[in-house]
Amino acid sequence: MGEDLILADPPIRVALEEDLGIGDITTDAIIDPGIEGKAVLEARERIVLAGLPVFNRTFNLLSTGIDFENHYKDGQIVPAGGVICHLSGPLCVILKAERTALNFIQRMSGTATLTREYVDRAGSKKVKVLDTRKTAPGLRVFDKYAVRMGGGFNHRFGLYDGILIKDNHISAAGSISKALELARKNAPHNIMLEVETENLGGVEEAVEAGADIILLDNMSHDEIRKAVNMVAGRAMLEVSGGVNLENIGEIARTGVHFISVGALTHSARAVDLGLEVIS
Amino acid sequence: MGEDLILADPPIRVALEEDLGIGDITTDAIIDPGIEGKAVLEARERIVLAGLPVFNRTFNLLSTGIDFENHYKDGQIVPAGGVICHLSGPLCVILKAERTALNFIQRMSGTATLTREYVDRAGSKKVKVLDTRKTAPGLRVFDKYAVRMGGGFNHRFGLYDGILIKDNHISAAGSISKALELARKNAPHNIMLEVETENLGGVEEAVEAGADIILLDNMSHDEIRKAVNMVAGRAMLEVSGGVNLENIGEIARTGVHFISVGALTHSARAVDLGLEVIS
Amino acid sequence: MGEDLILADPPIRVALEEDLGIGDITTDAIIDPGIEGKAVLEARERIVLAGLPVFNRTFNLLSTGIDFENHYKDGQIVPAGGVICHLSGPLCVILKAERTALNFIQRMSGTATLTREYVDRAGSKKVKVLDTRKTAPGLRVFDKYAVRMGGGFNHRFGLYDGILIKDNHISAAGSISKALELARKNAPHNIMLEVETENLGGVEEAVEAGADIILLDNMSHDEIRKAVNMVAGRAMLEVSGGVNLENIGEIARTGVHFISVGALTHSARAVDLGLEVIS
Amino acid sequence: MGEDLILADPPIRVALEEDLGIGDITTDAIIDPGIEGKAVLEARERIVLAGLPVFNRTFNLLSTGIDFENHYKDGQIVPAGGVICHLSGPLCVILKAERTALNFIQRMSGTATLTREYVDRAGSKKVKVLDTRKTAPGLRVFDKYAVRMGGGFNHRFGLYDGILIKDNHISAAGSISKALELARKNAPHNIMLEVETENLGGVEEAVEAGADIILLDNMSHDEIRKAVNMVAGRAMLEVSGGVNLENIGEIARTGVHFISVGALTHSARAVDLGLEVIS
Amino acid sequence: MGEDLILADPPIRVALEEDLGIGDITTDAIIDPGIEGKAVLEARERIVLAGLPVFNRTFNLLSTGIDFENHYKDGQIVPAGGVICHLSGPLCVILKAERTALNFIQRMSGTATLTREYVDRAGSKKVKVLDTRKTAPGLRVFDKYAVRMGGGFNHRFGLYDGILIKDNHISAAGSISKALELARKNAPHNIMLEVETENLGGVEEAVEAGADIILLDNMSHDEIRKAVNMVAGRAMLEVSGGVNLENIGEIARTGVHFISVGALTHSARAVDLGLEVIS
């Protein structure tokens, strides 16, 4: 969300057009376009900030006449009542872009805040908390960025930049080892081979067939511990399924490398931020 | 989401491209394109269904070769374990569109299910539960459709199709009555005039100045009851702010016409649906 | 057409590309890109100006190197021979954007000028002259803006921001009152209910069923007067059909609230403006 | 507008989206999506038809479920009261696409009808009536097609497919002959060299410098006749400026090859067509 | 290029519009749209075929009325004189899409043919011939597909799906091991770490710091052999720089795993294919 922000303009523009349509009929009827205004963006609860450059950019796509003074950076914790940014410029522009800008930053900070909670509960720097592809359609770049701001890490971005051999691939190929063989032969040479399995037999087969990463899907904590012992460092291990804030600490202590959590992106709530016009 | 679905194709296409990028490197490496498959979409919890036509369309945008047998319609309740739809066609197409299609229908059904809960708790057909503009950027058409499927009603779609005079408009105009006068003069003649206020004095001024709808923002239940009595049918009343599943019933019983709930769209969680490949 | 102009860029860009294609082969062959030029935009007849920001923006989308000195604002009357604006910058840019920029401003000023004529002939500030949806495909935002600049008002922008119950809706519903009932139940709560009818019986039924606005379609002046008396302020009245510059004054004097005129946008002629390169 | 119609889809889609936005709130509230309807498109005045394939395509972009029986082809004269086409399919689709489809065909037939009038008044098959680049922004392909349907011919489509040396080019180059020399050297070899001039001296210079076509701009009929005699077949001659239905016949009889008329596209009115739902 | 072909439509459409613009003025002037035609696509030299589905799709984007009988599949060798496909449908459609369709298939087959030559000269199934990111802007998906059809393999598709640590990254980080450490910490966990180096010291440092793949840039064959011995299977090795048809065999015999060749995509010539209209 630095210089790459330029490439993120299209979805921001779509969102502005979605809200503005042919214009803000209330503001256009009541407020003189010449009036200048100031506003302040505040956190009404403790959050991990994510999306401030997107918030800024939303206003500036509508008018380059809005100036910002940002007091925090993405990834930082803002306490309840903390002032995130001051903005100034034509009042009607502030009012027209307000809701769209907030919709971005409230969602993104919601995801970052939830991610941070999972990361803190995991309690170890040795394990990486990963997201999934369970994101809002068309908004994956924002959702995954927010996960990073919360201290999480991104799993593959899409079907194109990661190999994950699932049950359907395995049954089509005939076996785990046969599926791995096909992937090694046909898939890009620079991407690790990850296999998903629900039982320890699968773990054994995968590690022997040379999997780089094994995804332990919906296994009990006991099975996870057995898998860690069985693999003994010959492959990296990822846990998914049934992970929540209560059990992530225990899972992390099993010694797996990665824990992936769909809820980070598919069920985060918007955090409470407010934009107040001042003076 | 009937014939208008054609106009919803662009965001679905964006979402497919976001996930597929230059291809599904796992499936392309392992699964022969000629293999046919069947799959079943099941509810793993009790839901109000929303987004089945979008789910169907996602597969068909990738290939017209996928056929569907739908067993429910949007707006219906699907019990835990209920089979929503059977699909058949090339296995690789099913696998490639699966996640994108699920991301749509899980979000949409999540919103519909939460909306239904609010509507049921409101407990009266006389009050309409409304959504807000606090939607996922670029996905408003899907979010608002889901609210309707859950038994809620849509507030204005954007800034262009509703007049809502807020505090900033009022202070720029000088007073509620002055703001209403400007709106009556300049805004479209066929759209009702709604004013937002936080106190009973504002309610009195708004109703006297001819507001059609008054939005009672963050008032106590006691104040709401006083506002209902004071207005006595001269304007419609809407409540917003601090509404939750616990208090919506009591608010509904005050006799207001509308209760708007941002959480319907900004904080619904994805419901648990599963797509299983069979045979 | 203020800060919203940014959102109007796509149609301007389409128009530029339509005219320029792969380049201006005459200018590129003959004129050195380094030559600077000045030009003046003049009115060759008395007009109501509309579209000057679009005119300016057209040049600036091609090159930010063109500067403008605008002598009038949209909505003002420019006498025959009046100088609307001076522009200066690379001569080749002026020549390349000239026709596209003129096509916008000549159409828009044509619509504004015709609208002003209808408004003047209506002769009363109590009646609002409205446009319709009979606009040039893809150019509605420009056409409706021009109507406002001419002193007219906009009817609904599209099918999405206004309710207009026509004969086909009525016959599908069974009756005017049944149609109104369905609209009240299903349509957005903040948009007024307008019903179109061709006879006084329909007016009576509509007003009794609670229509907010009644559209008197193709009625004689005598019938219009009867409708005004019959309704007696219980609903707003709009006249459409067969309105022209000769009869709009008489229609206005009947006391209706709105007169809608398709010709404002579907049959306005381009006004005569000239861009002269000077020195 | 045959197989090329596929390439014309984008502007039709833009126009549909412009009118439909997020949906037809009247029709969606009142009419059951399952109801089938039939409708008839009639001419309410004598017209030259243009745009029937676009009219058809507009409905079909919204739904492939609309069927048509066309009774005329573009370019034919339809008498007042003539039935142009029958259509059948879901009533709500008919109502939703109606206005957009009519806006296209009424404009296009308006241009074709006016063009035919100019062609008929010109009175000779030896002279070609041409259009100009004075078209509605973004709709040139439709406007120019309509001119052809009215019996006119298209001048260059844009700046890229025709050479027209105007006063600014001439003064930048130094003289007509110098401008022609530059164009012959630098411009595409397969496009004829046309020069615009306002006086007989310019005609003489242009023909001697080898212009293929000379545009006589705003000359009197007497001057035009002198130019025809002077050139004596050494170049083709085009007349523009001040052409109207009254004088085009006399201009045609001077023996020039082309008469170009901006009014064909910038000031044609929409013809009166009606779509009636039947049964 | 199977079901994914739908996602490749946008560039094909851009190419068609680029060539067709507002129409084929030669064909439209001369050929009756009702005339049917047949044509045959032939190879005028021995080629490896790539792009036949794109060739087919180009015609069908213009009209669904063109039928094909394909006699080869992508990846097969077509001898000089071989008939690749028969097509039939409206003659004017065949002529209008011909050049665009040929431009795709001639480029793609050119790349496939050149790739096959490199693969054959490499002479061993143990070494994979890779492409690079040196592709025609906007056409990478076609270029990389063609490489696969020629028996080559794709290196990373873009900057987003592969890690390649180059000299600038190394100097910014301070050393190879420091750069690897940062990548291991920050970059996606499922993508292998590749380091580029120009000397044996770098190879040693990279392999000790845990690089998965080492790119030997512009090394002599002797140095390459030394690197293979030094690494002894602890990392995979890739060679790039100065590879040509003459020396690829010798490079392959050094025992490296990958040889990447920019020329496959940046300097392949179009092969000679002809489309002949028959009967």
Next chain:
Amino acid sequence: MGEDLILADPPIRVALEEDLGIGDITTDAIIDPGIEGKAVLEARERIVLAGLPVFNRTFNLLSTGIDFENHYKDGQIVPAGGVICHLSGPLCVILKAERTALNFIQRMSGTATLTREYVDRAGSKKVKVLDTRKTAPGLRVFDKYAVRMGGGFNHRFGLYDGILIKDNHISAAGSISKALELARKNAPHNIMLEVETENLGGVEEAVEAGADIILLDNMSHDEIRKAVNMVAGRAMLEVSGGVNLENIGEIARTGVHFISVGALTHSARAVDLGLEVIS
């Protein structure tokens, strides 16, 4: 590629998005966004430069923070080792746009360099070396611009701005003269009539029927000389087919006006340019 560059932004943006996708995972992992860098673009072989404005623009579309000092202009010869431009700005932006920018300028300079070679070998200013429509799909505007920079001239840009009557048109029309008659009647009046033929009989028929240009396709040098004598200035002559660097001089000496060479655009190789980060 001057002020028109703005209109060329869409393909540059597509190319950037193609390479960057969701980000440069190597650079983002290793390089601090705050680091500034400088780089130099050098020619590693003697070239004719084409595409420097596109090279510059590619970086600036990603970030306006990159500054350039250009030492050559398009169309100039740069010797091996010549420094084309210095650039400075954020190092990560330089690295992210580098490959895309190089892909444009290397292809374009490759085409310009090859064109110059053909032009030099033709050896006469009287004959124009023309390109064809055999360009990379979607990149025609860049390819044809590069030809002009190399001293060549552009044949028609697409099917819409030139008339070229080929064998299929002739056989559909019945004869060369019949085809010319149809084109003269129906095609734009300002575009010359060109006919392609493979034999001297066709040349004779074409010139007698009034063709402006005759394309001699795949004729022997002897036949070409006979055609020149036979036509004796009554039409312009173009040669195509089998032209290469060895024979273009002899063809030029026959006295034809144009020689068109598909290889200029369909088979030019990328020239060797390097971007080195300095200090």
